[in-house]
Amino acid sequence: GAVVSQHPSRVICKSGTSVKIECRSLDFQATTMFWYRQFPKQSLMLMATSNEGSKATYEQGVEKDKFLINHASLTLSTLTVTSAHPEDSSFYICSGQGEKETQYFGPGTRLLVL
Amino acid sequence: GESVGLHLPTLSVQEGDNSIINCAYSNSASDYFIWYKQESGKGPQFIIDIRSNMDKRQGQRVTVLLNKTVKHLSLQIAATQPGDSAVYFCAERTYNAGNMLTFGGGTRLMVKP
Numbered sequence: 571g572a573v574v575s576q577h578p579s580r581v582i583c584k585s586g587t588s589v590k591i592e593c594r595s596l597d598f599q600a601t602t603m604f605w606y607r608q609f610p611k612q613s614l615m616l617m618a619t620s621n622e623g624s625k626a627t628y629e630q631g632v633e634k635d636k637f638l639i640n641h642a643s644l645t646l647s648t649l650t651v652t653s654a655h656p657e658d659s660s661f662y663i664c665s666g667q668g669e670k671e672t673q674y675f676g677p678g679t680r681l682l683v684l
Numbered sequence: 685g686e687s688v689g690l691h692l693p694t695l696s697v698q699e700g701d702n703s704i705i706n707c708a709y710s711n712s713a714s715d716y717f718i719w720y721k722q723e724s725g726k727g728p729q730f731i732i733d734i735r736s737n738m739d740k741r742q743g744q745r746v747t748v749l750l751n752k753t754v755k756h757l758s759l760q761i762a763a764t765q766p767g768d769s770a771v772y773f774c775a776e777r778t779y780n781a782g783n784m785l786t787f788g789g790g791t792r793l794m795v796k797p
Contacts, residue, residue, distance in 0.1 A: 572730075602783065611692055613773060613787045614728070663727045671716055671777065673785060675727035 573597050574666050576676035583654055584684055590650045591679045593664030599644035600666030604673060605637070608661040620647055654683045692771060694792040703761040703795075707774035707788045712755060714776035718785065719748060719759045723770045731759070731772075761793075769795045 620626035620641035638650040665673040720728035775785040
């Protein structure tokens, strides 16, 4: 149980384009979803927290207009990286939290911006 | 947890030996702790958790120990196997911080056959 999927798993795009990443909780309802980014050999850095039907709460230093988060249902959250640049290249990971306190993570999406 | 930047501490153990991975956390108000395992190119996988009202919890081949006095958390893996090779992160939750998790810097476990 507690499976989270992400799509796509890997994406390469040109600088200036927008990329949407989907995060789905497959067998539980995630009232809260979290988005993280992870650079090589580093820990996970929280970008934002989203509750279903509410606006996301962004961490300090994360531009909300650049990283658009939508949590439209209890099983789906999307992260859109707008006008992506090479410095946005990273590993983006979502997690879902349901009734239990534990966060369950998706497999991650590797974004490469050329 | 401690952040170690670009250089993850590495623990190298022989297959079959026991492994102990340590983590120092920073917030005395943290009330819930989780250990995650992350294999290369994958998302973190839940291993075991512990609440602050406990000092030990056991799972299958894993044990988590919590010492609140010195704000220290450890993960013990019994009879370490090659499949245990991964990066291990501890995470702490501070109750009044909206259930968000703060991750430690991670420790790379390498199991030698």
